[in-house]
Amino acid sequence: MTAAPAATGTAIGMSGLTVRFTTRRSQTTALDDVSLDIEPGEFVTIVGPSGCGKSTLLKIVAGLVKPTSGDVSLLQRPVRGPQKEIGFVFQKAALLEWRGARANILLQAEMRGMDRAQAARRADELIEMTGLTGFEKALPHELSGGMQQRVALCRALLHSPPVLLMDEPFGALDALTREQMNAELHRIWRETGTTVVLVTHSIAEAVFLGTRVVVMSPRPGRIIRTFPVELPAHRDYAQVMSDPRFDRLATDLRGLLGSAAANH
Amino acid sequence: MTENSLDTAGRQAAADQAGGARAAAAGPGSVDAAGGLDGTVSSTVVKRQPGGGRPPRPTLGRRAVTFADSLWRPALVLAVFFAAWWFVAAREYVPNYLVPTPGQVWETMTTQWSELARHTVVTLYETVLGFVLAAALGLVTAVAIAYSRTLDKALYPIVLFAQVIPKIAIAPLLVVWFGLGLTPKIILAVLIAFFPVVISGVAGLRSTDPELLDLAATMGAGPWRTFRKIRFPNALPHLMAGLKVAVTLAVVGAVVGEFVGASEGLGYVLLLANGNLDSALLFADLILMSAIGIVLFVLVEIAEALLIPWHASRRAGVSLTTS
Known part of the structure; x- marks a missing residue:
């Protein structure tokens, strides 16, 4: 279990990740021996019930949480402390209230000390790509939830990170906006070739977006199974929904998640 | 010209009121709640699209109206207070060296x-x-x-x-x-x-x-x-x-x-x-x-x-x- 996770070409390597929280009275195991290798360009979706440690897993990869034991590597370098080569999107858009959409996106550049002109060009590209044109100056409270999340996504993509980590990014959106955002994210992933790890509650979202779906058990979080998604690389939302392969996989996942919950 | 600007001011007032109601419903800084109101919010924003994503700043005239509106009630209270003071003091209900x-x-x-x-x-x-x-x-x-x-x-x-x-x-x-x-x-x-x-x-x-x-x-x-x-x-x-x-x-x-x-x-x-x-x-x-x-x-x-x-x-x- 102590084997180095850095196989050649691995974007993210996790091996034997365990996280225990010790409170005064008891010890909780949030993650139990999680090992997973993710190749560059993959879109891995992680589904599991609430409290299975999915979010903690992302934070470990980002270097924001230290595992109790186990090894993580990002782009073949061991993770120690916060990582810069990533873009992070949370469930909440977490925008700065006092900045307009474009200024919020450019926060990424300012914090990193990136070249201004180049960052501005990239921001305009992203604004156009995500359909935020016309809202560059709008403050967060003037934007809908979906728009806010688009701004957060642009901010996470501004520095063209090789790895994008998303923690239930569309969980707070209504169903229609969510589908739309899924389609957009799929398109962006195809265009940028970024490695994406996305945590979600939604089986449909996991299957539609993922090239691989990882299913986790309730606390203590373990990986129960990993499913490759046998759908074309270029997906259309309506087509995928009516594809029998989608149905089969979604049913399998639902069954697996259901039995995992029932055993608990 | 004047009529025109007045009309604009009126529409802005309506838009501002809608904005205020939205802020009140969502609560300050509550991003999640704002997300829940997705439908209404985005439709408001979309209506504004031709003029850019942002509502225009209130005109000077409208600001003056708001200011006057916020002022007349306290001004009235003060006027009543001064009148009562003057009445009591001038009639010497209280000795002049006190009030x-x-x-x-x-x-x-x-x-x-x-x-x-x-x-x-x-x-x-x-x-x-x-x-x-x-x-x-x-x-x-x-x-x-x-x-x-x-x-x-x-x-x-x-x-x-x-x-x-x-x-x-x-x-x-x-x-x-x-x-x-x-x-x-x-x-x-x-x-x-x-x-x-x-x-x-x-x-x-x-x-x-x-x-x-x-x-x-x-x-x-x-x-x-x-x-x-x-x-x-x-x-x-x-x-x-x-x-x-x-x-x-x-x-x-x-x-x-x-x-x-x-x-x-x-x-x-x-x-x-x-x-x-x-x-x-x-x-x-x-x-x-x-x-x-x-x-x-x-x-x-x-x-x-x-x-x-x-x-x-x-x-x-x-x-x-x-x-």
Whole structure:
């Protein structure tokens, strides 16, 4: 279990990740021996019930949480402390209230000390790509939830990170906006070739977006199974929904998640 | 032309009202709730699209209307108050040496204006200097407490405990130590105004969304950049509320300092007028003291409006009132 996770070409390597929280009275195991290798360009979706440690897993990869034991590597370098080569999107858009959409996106550049002109060009590209044109100056409270999340996504993509980590990014959106955002994210992933790890509650979202779906058990979080998604690389939302392969996989996942919950 | 602009103002008023209702429903800073209102919000935004994503700023005319609207009720209350005062004093229901008529107060104010102005300037100077020092020291202390766990544990209990000591009771000691000059007054103003700045500053700095701080860490930004770009602007709404309290307290500090031992300032004049049973001068003096407090408070409000126009408390179109 102590084997180095850095196989050649691995974007993210996790091996034997365990996280225990010790409170005064008891010890909780949030993650139990999680090992997973993710190749560059993959879109891995992680589904599991609430409290299975999915979010903690992302934070470990980002270097924001230290595992109790186990090894993580990002782009073949061991993770120690916060990582810069990533873009992070949370469930909440977490925008700065006092900045307009474009200024919020450019926060990424300012914090990193990136070249201004180049960052501005990239921001305009992203604004156009995500359909935020016309809202560059709008403050967060003037934007809908979906728009806010688009701004957060642009901010996470501004520095063209090789790895994008998303923690239930569309969980707070209504169903229609969510589908739309899924389609957009799929398109962006195809265009940028970024490695994406996305945590979600939604089986449909996991299957539609993922090239691989990882299913986790309730606390203590373990990986129960990993499913490759046998759908074309270029997906259309309506087509995928009516594809029998989608149905089969979604049913399998639902069954697996259901039995995992029932055993608990 | 005029008709046209009036019409625009009317439509803006309607849009602003809708905006206010939305802010109220979503609650300040509640991103999740705003997400829940997705449908309505996006439709409003889409309607605005031709003119750009942002609603236009209120015109000067509309702002004047809002201002007048916020003013007439308190103005009415004041008018009633003055009328009652005049009625009671002019009819001498209360002896004239206890309550002078508004006319007498006005006369005192105008005939002794040069003297009163000199004393007002002294008190104003003590207050402003005390307030500025309290704001600076309070902010530094708040940053230290918010950033360092050690300093939090070492300083915060002392700051809280020190607030229990009645600062006014320290005034005589300050006079013994620093004499009759301006120093003890300024120190007293600082001591009184310091506490609200620290408390609001700490609350503001601690209110930063932890996810934003996580995000800042993955952006590779150092603590100074994170402070400048995220934590400090985020703390401003809290801080400005504390500063508004602090500025009115600074006046109290300065005047109490003058009570204890001084040869100039409005507090000194007040004691003098009291000794001479000169109630007209006493009232004039009180009015000037209040005027200092009001003017400084309004200045802080204006600073707030300029610094945090984005904040929920400033969005409802209410100006110059504590909302």
